[in-house]
Amino acid sequence: MTRILITGIEGFVGGHLARHLVASGQTVFGLHWADAPAGLPGELHKGDVCDFDTTRALLETTRPDGIIHLAGLSSVALSESHQMTTYEVNALGTLKLLEAVRQLQLKCRVILISSADVYGRSNVGRPLNEDLPSLPLSPYALSKHMTAEAGRFYHRAFGLDVVVLRPFSHTGPGQTATFVFPKVANAIAQTERGTREPVIEMGDLQVRRDYTDVRDVVRAYGLALERCAAGETYNVTSGKPVSIKEGVDYLCSLARVPVQVKSSAAKFRPHDIPLLTGDPSKFAAATGWQPEIPFTKTLSDLLDYYRNV
Amino acid sequence: MKCLITGITGFAGSHLAEYLLSRGDCEVHGTMRWRSRTENITQLGDRITTHVADIRDATAMYELVRDLKPDRIYHLAAQSFVPMSWVAPAETMTTNVIGQINIFEAIRAVGCPTRVQLACSSEEYGMVLPEEAPIKETNPLRPLSTYAVSKVAQDLMGYQYHQSYGMHIVRTRGFNHTGPRRGDVFVTSNFAKQIVEVEKGRQAPVIHVGNLNAVRDFTDVRDTVVGYYLALEKGKPGDVYNVATGKGYKIREMLDILLSFSTVKIETRPDPKRMRPSDVELLLGDATKLRTETGWEPKYKFEQTMKDLLDYWRAKV
Numbered sequence: 078m079t080r081i082l083i084t085g086i087e088g089f090v091g092g093h094l095a096r097h098l099v100a101s102g103q104t105v106f107g108l109h110w111a112d113a114p115a116g117l118p119g120e121l122h123k124g125d126v127c128d129f130d131t132t133r134a135l136l137e138t139t140r141p142d143g144i145i146h147l148a149g150l151s152s153v154a155l156s157e158s159h160q161m162t163t164y165e166v167n168a169l170g171t172l173k174l175l176e177a178v179r180q181l182q183l184k185c186r187v188i189l190i191s192s193a194d195v196y197g198r199s200n201v202g203r204p205l206n207e208d209l210p211s212l213p214l215s216p217y218a219l220s221k222h223m224t225a226e227a228g229r230f231y232h233r234a235f236g237l238d239v240v241v242l243r244p245f246s247h248t249g250p251g252q253t254a255t256f257v258f259p260k261v262a263n264a265i266a267q268t269e270r271g272t273r274e275p276v277i278e279m280g281d282l283q284v285r286r287d288y289t290d291v292r293d294v295v296r297a298y299g300l301a302l303e304r305c306a307a308g309e310t311y312n313v314t315s316g317k318p319v320s321i322k323e324g325v326d327y328l329c330s331l332a333r334v335p336v337q338v339k340s341s342a343a344k345f346r347p348h349d350i351p352l353l354t355g356d357p358s359k360f361a362a363a364t365g366w367q368p369e370i371p372f373t374k375t376l377s378d379l380l381d382y383y384r385n386v
Numbered sequence: 387m388k389c390l391i392t393g394i395t396g397f398a399g400s401h402l403a404e405y406l407l408s409r410g411d412c413e414v415h416g417t418m419r420w421r422s423r424t425e426n427i428t429q430l431g432d433r434i435t436t437h438v439a440d441i442r443d444a445t446a447m448y449e450l451v452r453d454l455k456p457d458r459i460y461h462l463a464a465q466s467f468v469p470m471s472w473v474a475p476a477e478t479m480t481t482n483v484i485g486q487i488n489i490f491e492a493i494r495a496v497g498c499p500t501r502v503q504l505a506c507s508s509e510e511y512g513m514v515l516p517e518e519a520p521i522k523e524t525n526p527l528r529p530l531s532t533y534a535v536s537k538v539a540q541d542l543m544g545y546q547y548h549q550s551y552g553m554h555i556v557r558t559r560g561f562n563h564t565g566p567r568r569g570d571v572f573v574t575s576n577f578a579k580q581i582v583e584v585e586k587g588r589q590a591p592v593i594h595v596g597n598l599n600a601v602r603d604f605t606d607v608r609d610t611v612v613g614y615y616l617a618l619e620k621g622k623p624g625d626v627y628n629v630a631t632g633k634g635y636k637i638r639e640m641l642d643i644l645l646s647f648s649t650v651k652i653e654t655r656p657d658p659k660r661m662r663p664s665d666v667e668l669l670l671g672d673a674t675k676l677r678t679e680t681g682w683e684p685k686y687k688f689e690q691t692m693k694d695l696l697d698y699w700r701a702k703v
Contacts, residue, residue: 111419
């Protein structure tokens, strides 16, 4: 594939994906709703995935062979204060994209990004594979379940070439400081600069999550364009859970000044699941993908990113 | 007095925040969208409180109004760029019209006595006949873009909610306003930025221009936001006020004023992409009503505004 459209190109994953695809010789088009950061590669178009006319016109002019649909509200916390917007952007936005592809009869692979959060209460505490039922526990998770169902429906009913990916937690340089490790990295960098107190208040540090470097994740998305089977759903994950505490401790060990992390019960999330780990074998078998960047490097790059912001 | 500015990260929003803070009697809050750029408000630091709340989300607006119960809302959040409304008409209508319904309905549901100022627009007048200038508030509205139609809808909805529910709503029709921090998609700022890029050797000494014959009434944004404040404090509930200087400049003259503050020699070149499908030739406003009823008086000379705008870009580029 040579012409790839990335929706939500201005986001954390979008920037990494655009640079990866351009470096591997693809022509990249991007749809962005918030202002795009300086230096983002690709032919950029401003618009909202909730606006069907915008999406259809963009597909008609760019005629991509592949679409990677990243545009969406990506925060569980935000989804709780903006429930309707979450459904409008994540669910309806996806439906509008698929419907535009269908109407224009584009020969085009569509990669939909669902989320490990859709598993929710499913098979708690054990590795999750793609055949388990979805039991979402937040508006965000429900909206990402709807994203995936929309894709599977358009494949089943209209034969669209849709692949659904379920990434587990991922982080790396550029992620906003509302997420856990960027928050700690940012706090450490600020403490080093002397602009904040050395005490960092966190939620539950004992929960364990698979973590993958964002640069490995975007490489997986690129492979999915070529190697996954239409209509199928795949976990994208390292399969190696770490506790939040391990990651935070490692970040603190890199700090140039003493910092102190406190776990505060007031910051615990109501539905937090103690362990989220995925079975990566289906995606590995289809694409040969394996994560390459060790988590310690992800964290040190993340800290360097916040030192240089 | 607890004040909430919707769209506080925007150009006018950030200036209004500065003005309210300078008064000393206002607690300033603002809404912003998730992932909004905050460069216009970083200088305000923790003197303001921001809330992530998209006006298109009814629940988010309700919860914000319920928790904050502001005394004043200055409703500035909008899809405010006319050319964007050519490519995204439905989105423009949703954000501007449905967004305002969400705010009004939130106030009604909470039942707080909040006063609301609506930042409507001179674009609502649209096609103006030569003998109608300078335009009074009683002029017919003949909108020429989806943006303008969305502002007519906001404007009349303000009237209707005042009549139907007795809400204290004041509409302002701002004519063109500019000044430091103006986005570079707007003509004054676009030209100023291009001049600075030439000064810094980053652009060939050519400025790309659209329709240079259009006449616009430019107010300094720092005067415009005082107009918003006074209209809401001293204007009549339900009424509408132009915010304008009454003095028109051709875009060509505006460019000449900008160039007079620069030493570089620059050629101007027409660019068909900068022409609009239907453009308003003359927009000159009569703000007598705002002046007499509220005592508003613009303080900035146009030359000063243009110089400050250039200096803003010189510091930024």
